[in-house]
Amino acid sequence: MTDSLAGYLRGRARWRLDRVQRRDGDWNARCALALLDAAAYVQSLPEDDPLILALEDAGCYGPCGLGDFEPVEPVARLIDFWSEGEPWELLTAIPPLARGDSVRSDR
Numbered sequence: 515m516t517d518s519l520a521g522y523l524r525g526r527a528r529w530r531l532d533r534v535q536r537r538d539g540d541w542n543a544r545c546a547l548a549l550l551d552a553a554a555y556v557q558s559l560p561e562d563d564p565l566i567l568a569l570e571d572a573g574c575y576g577p578c579g580l581g582d583f584e585p586v587e588p589v590a591r592l593i594d595f596w597s598e599g600e601p602w603e604l605l606t607a608i609p610p611l612a613r614g615d616s617v618r619s620d621r
């Protein structure tokens with residue numbers, strides 16, 4: 515599971531690096547670096563890490579956790595626009611979105 519998720523994150527980082535946009539304020543580069551950092555972090559986790567198991571429980575690896583990491587649209591959006599924060603924060607934010615839980619905002 516960690517290999518699949520890390521591979522997905524590296525792929526999205528490459529996508530960000532390939533985007534050429536004038537005057538983006540280094541946005542794509544920041545996103546790519548944050549995703550590469552998250553991929554390295556994920557790769558260092560054991561398969562039975564609680565963060566990985568939470569992703570499995572949320573259905574991010576298909577039925578019964580037997581597939582590759584395949585995010586639903588809200589999770590894919592979160593990953594594609596991740597630009598700052600600790601890798602564990604990204605992993606913690608994914609399960610509620612994958613389950614379709616409403617996100618409460620106190621702002």
